[in-house]
Amino acid sequence: MRISRGIKWGALAASTVLVVAACSSSGGGSNNNSSSSGAGGNSSSNSSSSSGTKYPNVKVGMAYDVGGRGDKSFNDLAAAGLDKAKADLGVQVKELAATVGETEAAKESRLKLLADAGYNPIVAVGFAYATAVGKIVPNYPNTHFAIIDDDTNCGNGGKAQPNVECLMFHEEQSSYLVGVAAAQATKTKHVGFIGGVNVPLIQKFQAGFDAGVKSIDSSIKIDVKYLTQPPDFGGFNDPAKGKTAALGMYAAGADVVYAAAGGSGAGLFDAAKQDSKLAIGVDSDQYQTAPADEKSLILTSALKGVDTATFTFIQDDVTGKFKAGATRFGLAENGVGYATSNPALDPFKAKIEAAKAAIIAGTVTVPTTP
Numbered sequence: 001m002r003i004s005r006g007i008k009w010g011a012l013a014a015s016t017v018l019v020v021a022a023c024s025s026s027g028g029g030s031n032n033n034s035s036s037s038g039a040g041g042n043s044s045s046n047s048s049s050s051s052g053t054k055y056p057n058v059k060v061g062m063a064y065d066v067g068g069r070g071d072k073s074f075n076d077l078a079a080a081g082l083d084k085a086k087a088d089l090g091v092q093v094k095e096l097a098a099t100v101g102e103t104e105a106a107k108e109s110r111l112k113l114l115a116d117a118g119y120n121p122i123v124a125v126g127f128a129y130a131t132a133v134g135k136i137v138p139n140y141p142n143t144h145f146a147i148i149d150d151d152t153n154c155g156n157g158g159k160a161q162p163n164v165e166c167l168m169f170h171e172e173q174s175s176y177l178v179g180v181a182a183a184q185a186t187k188t189k190h191v192g193f194i195g196g197v198n199v200p201l202i203q204k205f206q207a208g209f210d211a212g213v214k215s216i217d218s219s220i221k222i223d224v225k226y227l228t229q230p231p232d233f234g235g236f237n238d239p240a241k242g243k244t245a246a247l248g249m250y251a252a253g254a255d256v257v258y259a260a261a262g263g264s265g266a267g268l269f270d271a272a273k274q275d276s277k278l279a280i281g282v283d284s285d286q287y288q289t290a291p292a293d294e295k296s297l298i299l300t301s302a303l304k305g306v307d308t309a310t311f312t313f314i315q316d317d318v319t320g321k322f323k324a325g326a327t328r329f330g331l332a333e334n335g336v337g338y339a340t341s342n343p344a345l346d347p348f349k350a351k352i353e354a355a356k357a358a359i360i361a362g363t364v365t366v367p368t369t370p
Contacts (some may be wrong), residue, residue: 007089030112030305032061033055054090061094062121064359065126067237068097071263073283074306078125078148079264081310089318094119098128100234107132115140121317123310124148127201128233137161144322147311148306149201154326162324167309170330171201172208172366173359174302175260177338178280182256183220184348185278190221192249194242194268196235197317198226198263198370203297205260205282205302207367215364217356224370227264235264242267250275256299258282272297285339301339305329332360 062082079095086093093118095111107129114122115136120143122159124133127150134153137145138161146165151156154166182191193209195202206224213220225245227235235241242264246257250271258280259268265282272279273294281287281301290298308331316322330336338352345352358364 006323036278045333049089056090056092056093058089058318059094059117059119059120060085060091060314061114061117062096063107063114063122063129064095064097064264065128065236065262066098066100066233067263071237072286072289073262073265073281074304075125075262077284077304077306078217078310081308081314082123084311085314089315091314091318098126100237101232104131108136111136111145112139112154115143120144121146121314123313129201132355133164134158139162144317146310148309154324156326157341160325160351164324165311165313165322166326167306167337168326169304169306169309170328170366171260171302171304171336172204172211172368173331174304174336174338175205175208175258176212176215176277176359176364176366177356178258178302178351179214180216180352181212181338181345181348182209182258182278182280183213183216184351185299185344186220186254186256188253188255189217189219190223190253190255192223192225192246192254192262193250193259194257194259194261194262195224196228196259197233198229200278202226202260203370204368205258207370208291209258210370211367212355216351221253223252225249225256227261236262238264239267239270243271246271246279247275250277256280258302262300269294269298280301281339285341287339287341296342296344299342300345303337303339305335309335330359331356 067075069079082093085091111132122145122148126148128166129147130150130152133147141163144163146167148167151163151166151168155160193206195206210222213222227241242261246268256278257268259265260282269277278299279297281298283304287295287298287300
């Protein structure tokens with residue numbers, strides 16, 4: 001991890017308002033009530049953009065994961081970072097989105113289309129692009145790429161590519177904090193976790209959540225459900241499956257459910273409203289974008305600063321500061337956190353903050369596998 005980059009990233013985040021695009025992953029709206037200023041919706045510019053410098057000849061490409069703009073979670077955060085780059089830096093942009101069940105060839109074609117059209121840099125949103133990035137980027141040595149949530153192309157199990165930056169997060173840390181919240185909020189000593197797709201990345205969310213819950217009360221029961229298994233990645237954009245899974249957990253006795261499932265998380269919120277139970281969001285502060293009749297039921301959200309990481313990558317690139325390799329953001333760098341928008345969380349914040357301090361201090365190490 002490049003510590004200096006992480007510190008700059010955290011500082012950048014303090015002053016920005018998230019542009020809400022439509023979330024899926026989703027834009028989370030302004031996150032000024034977040035306990036982590038760099039996470040989930042607080043992008044901001046540094047001196048190069050605040051000076052008014054514009055880059056109208058720069059063309060930035062964005063390849064979204066399944067769901068694209070409008071998922072109110074992961075993709076929307078990337079979209080918010082792109083929107084900020086367009087507004088602050090004056091760059092041109094082009095956005096393309098993946099489709100459910102598409103082939104690797106389709107992902108490769110999408111990246112190739114952007115590169116052939118002169119888009120540079122290009123952001124690949126999500127680990128699903130790892131193989132495509134590895135195949136395409138050697139053919140475009142003068143084009144800079146970023147991939148979010150995968151470091152295969154930065155030397156972790158694959159070849160380190162000199163024109164790729166891997167933007168990584170400690171999702172297990174933010175998930176631990178919302179687990180601490182869930183354990184305090186449950187009245188039935190029974191909570192649930194819904195994962196979009198059963199892959200290592202989402203298992204990190206589960207591992208952190210489980211550990212956070214158990215740190216408060218080891219007797220609490222945790223139900224776990226993954227919506228799909230790879231190679232089916234539709235679990236990230238299937239609200240109906242999310243709702244069915246959540247209703248099943250509520251019926252079984254859970255009264256707080258956390259979903260790390262992209263656009264499928266909307267189904268959790270529908271279920272929470274139907275059964276008058278609590279839900280925990282992910283990536284952005286989903287309390288901010290929820291309908292009025294759902295807000296009170298979204299206890300908190302595990303935040304992930306995809307928007308700020310995306311903007312910072314683009315800004316660094318256009319100002320000649322691109323560096324290949326993995327950049328990792330956790331609590332210490334204000335790269336992940338938890339949302340505090342819902343006043344219902346207030347009684348639980350003391351223990352959440354204590355857990356956050358312990359993780360930053362290194363006295364608590366959060367597991368990354370369930």
